[in-house]
Amino acid sequence: MVTDTGGIDDHSFNAESWAGMQDAASASGGKIGVSYVQSATENDYTSNIASLVSKGCKMIVTVGFAMADATTASSKKNPNQMYAIVDNASSGSKIQGLQFNTAQGAFLGGYFAAAMTKTGKVATFGGAKYPTVTVYMDGFWEGVQYYNAQKGKNVQVLGWSEKTQQGTFDTSANPFGDQSGGKSIAQTFQSQGADIVFPVAGGTGIGALEAAKASNGALNAIWVDDDGFYSNSAYASVIMTSVTKGIATAVKTSVTDAYNGKFTSTSFIGTLANNGTGLAPFHDFASQVPASLQSELATVKADIISGKIKITSANQPTA
Numbered sequence: 592m593v594t595d596t597g598g599i600d601d602h603s604f605n606a607e608s609w610a611g612m613q614d615a616a617s618a619s620g621g622k623i624g625v626s627y628v629q630s631a632t633e634n635d636y637t638s639n640i641a642s643l644v645s646k647g648c649k650m651i652v653t654v655g656f657a658m659a660d661a662t663t664a665s666s667k668k669n670p671n672q673m674y675a676i677v678d679n680a681s682s683g684s685k686i687q688g689l690q691f692n693t694a695q696g697a698f699l700g701g702y703f704a705a706a707m708t709k710t711g712k713v714a715t716f717g718g719a720k721y722p723t724v725t726v727y728m729d730g731f732w733e734g735v736q737y738y739n740a741q742k743g744k745n746v747q748v749l750g751w752s753e754k755t756q757q758g759t760f761d762t763s764a765n766p767f768g769d770q771s772g773g774k775s776i777a778q779t780f781q782s783q784g785a786d787i788v789f790p791v792a793g794g795t796g797i798g799a800l801e802a803a804k805a806s807n808g809a810l811n812a813i814w815v816d817d818d819g820f821y822s823n824s825a826y827a828s829v830i831m832t833s834v835t836k837g838i839a840t841a842v843k844t845s846v847t848d849a850y851n852g853k854f855t856s857t858s859f860i861g862t863l864a865n866n867g868t869g870l871a872p873f874h875d876f877a878s879q880v881p882a883s884l885q886s887e888l889a890t891v892k893a894d895i896i897s898g899k900i901k902i903t904s905a906n907q908p909t910a
Contacts, residue, residue, distance in 0.1 A: 592608060592609060592612050592625070592626070592628075592653075592654065593627070593628055593630060593636065593639045593640055593643065593652070593653045593654065593658065594608075594609075594627060594628070594629045594630050594654055595630060595655035595657060595658060595767060595793075596630050596631065596632060596633060596657075596765055596766075596768060597718075597765075597767035597768050597793035597795075598629055598630075598768060598794065599627060599629055600794075601767060601768065601793040601794040602793075602794065602797060602817070602819070602822040602823050603767075603793040603794065603815065603816040603817065603822075604654060604655065604677060604678065604793060604816050604836070604838055605655075605793070606817070606822065607816055607817050607836070607838035607839045607842075608652060608654045608677050608839070608842050610838075610839040610842075611838060611839035611840065611841065611842025611843040611846070612625040612627070612652065612842060612843075612846060613625060614840075614842075615842070615843045615846040615847050618843070618847060619847070619850060622850070623846065623847075623850050625846075626648075628643065632764075632765075633657060636653070636657075636658050636661035636662075637661045637664065637665070640653065640658075640661055640662065641665065644665065644669050644672060649673060649849070649850075650673045650674070650675065650845075650846055650850070650854075651672065651673070651674050651675075652674070652675045652676070652677065652845070652846065653674065653675075653676045653677070654676075654677045654678070655676075655677060655678055655679075655723075656678045656679050656721045656722065656723045657719070657721065658676060658679070659676060659679045659682070662676050662679075662682070662686060663682050663683070663686065666682070666683055666685050666686050667683075670685065671685070673685055673854050674686040674687070675687045675688075675689055675842065675845040675846070675849075676688055676689065677689045677838060677841075678690065678691070678721075678723040679723075680858055680908065680909075680910070681856045681857065681858040681910075682856075683856065684856050685854075686856060687845055687854070687856050687857065687858065687859070688858040689838070689841040689842065689845060689858075689859050690858055690859065690860045690861070690908035691723075691836045691837065691841075691861035691862075691867050691868050691908070692726070692860060692861065692863075692867070692868060692907050692908055693723075693726055693727045693730060693834060693836055693861075693868045694726045694727070694729050694730030694733070694902050694904040694906065694907050695730060695862055695863045695895050695902060696730065696834040696835060696863065696868030696869050697726075697727045697728070697729070697730030697731040697734065697789075697834045697868075698730040698731070698733050698734040698737070698891070698900075698902055699734060699834070699869070699870045699888055699891060699892060699895075700730070700731055700734060700789060700813050700832065700834040701713075701730065701731035701732060701733060701734020701735040701736075701737075701738070701748075701789075702734040702735070702737060702738045702888065702891055703734075703813070703832060703870065703880075703884070703888060704731070704734075704735065704746075704787045704789065704813060704831075705734065705735040705738035705739065705742075705744065705746040706738060706887075707831065707879075707880070707884075708746055708786055708787055709786055710784050710785065710786045711744075711745065711746050711784075712749055712783065712784040712785040712786065713735065713746060713747070713748055713749070713785055713786070713787040713788070713789070714749035714750045714759075714777075714780035714783075714785035714787070714788045714789070715727075715731050715732070715748065715749075715750045715758070715759075715788070715791065716750045716751070716758065716759040716761070716773075716776050716777075716780075716788075716790055716791070716792065716799075717751075717759070717760045717761070717791045717792055718761050718766040718767040718791065718792035718793055718795050719760060719766040719767070720760050722906040722908075723906075724760075724791050724792075725751075725756065725758075725906050726904055726906035726907060727789075727791040727815060727834065728750075728751040728753075728758060728789075728791055729751075729753045729902075729904035729905075729906055730902060730904060731748070731751070731789050731834075732748050732751055732752065732753045733753060733902055733903065733904065734891075735748050737891070737900070749780050749783055749784075749785050750780060753903075753904065759776060761773065761776070761792055761795045763795075765795075766795060767792055767793035767794055767795055768793065768794040768795060769794075769795045769798070770794060770795060770797050770798040770801065771798055772795055772798060773790060773792055773794075773796050773797060773798025773799045773801075774798030774801045774802045775802075776790075776798075776799065777790070777798065777799035777802035777803065777810065777812075778802045780810075781802065781806060781809060781810045785810070786809060786810055786811065787811055787812070787813065787831065788802075788803065788810060788811075788812050788813075789812070789813040789815070789834070790812070790814075790815060791815050793816075796814070796815060797823060797826075799812055800812055800814070800819070800823055800826035800829060800830065801826070803829035804826055804828065804829050806829075810829070811829050811831050811876075812826075812829050812830055812831065813830070813831055813832055813833060813834060814830050814832075814833035814834075814871075815833065815834055815836075816833075816834075816836045816838065817833065817835060817836070817838075817839075818833045818835060818871040818872070819833045819871075820833070820871065820872070820874040820875075827874065827875060828875055830874070830875075831873060831876045832870055832871050832872070832873050832874075832876070833870070833871035834868070834869075834870060834871075835868060835869050835870070835871050836861065836867070836868055837865075837866055837867040837868065840866075841859050841861060841867070844859070845859070857910070858908075858910045860908055860909075860910060862896075863892055863895055863896050864896045869892075870888065870892075
């Protein structure tokens with residue numbers, strides 16, 4: 592596996608991808624051997640992938656939308672090599688895309704945030720302006736708008752507008768590993784009146800959790816990709832829920848299929864219906880979430896799955 596710049600310990604999509612690799616190895620009884628190389632910058636992608644090709648790795652998993660060009664270029668040079676890429680579409684006959692319609696899970700997160708805010712302002716921000724980031728932000732934004740329409744409210748979203756596709760992103764050289772930047776962004780949102788923040792920024796988002804913990808209850812967070820209550824246990828007290836992405840399961844399945852001679856270049860797309868995205872438990876906040884809201888969230892989820900609620904984000908993945 593080749594990590595994105597956020598690194599193996601981002602408590603987010605790189606860590607989840609590696610967990611999937613390890614799960615595949617464990618399920619095979621040790622017949623599948625796994626390893627990873629870490630990318631410090633985007634300039635490392637090509638050389639890191641090439642190093643794994645030269646080592647004779649049968650399957651190379653690249654992590655992140657930003658790695659698409661390097662993965663495709665490597666595939667063209669090595670037409671018999673099998674690849675999977677997290678957060679991008681399939682490309683050619685030897686690259687399987689592992690994609691996730693996280694707008695669906697984030698819609699639930701936005702509805703939840705709109706129902707739980709006490710200030711009437713919630714916020715989201717991204718690491719970099721990639722479709723795999725903004726699809727979360729779109730879904731969150733739409734969920735808030737749906738809540739407003741259903742309840743006659745006017746909860747505001749700071750940091751993103753689906754209509755303009757403009758919002759707040761980390762501007763550092765390491766947008767998915769800039770914890771201090773994430774903290775600063777979250778503190779700015781808090782100063783503007785937001786009491787819930789949804790960072791879509793890998794390790795940068797940990798800074799938002801830090802800001803929330805330091806706020807003495809004025810700011811709480813919704814985590815992204817995995818259940819932050821466990822992956823960021825030091826900040827569990829401020830994580831209301833998480834919008835999850837089933838990366839580990841998708842990676843495990845892709846690697847295992849390849850090992851068993853069942854490699855496919857057909858894209859996998861995770862949805863609410865197949866548990867490829869969703870809303871994590873409320874953990875420490877469970878007693879604060881009204882039963883009526885939990886019932887509403889179940890109905891909204893069912894309506895998204897049935898198509899009664901149509902999410903309009905142009906950033907949703909397609910096969």
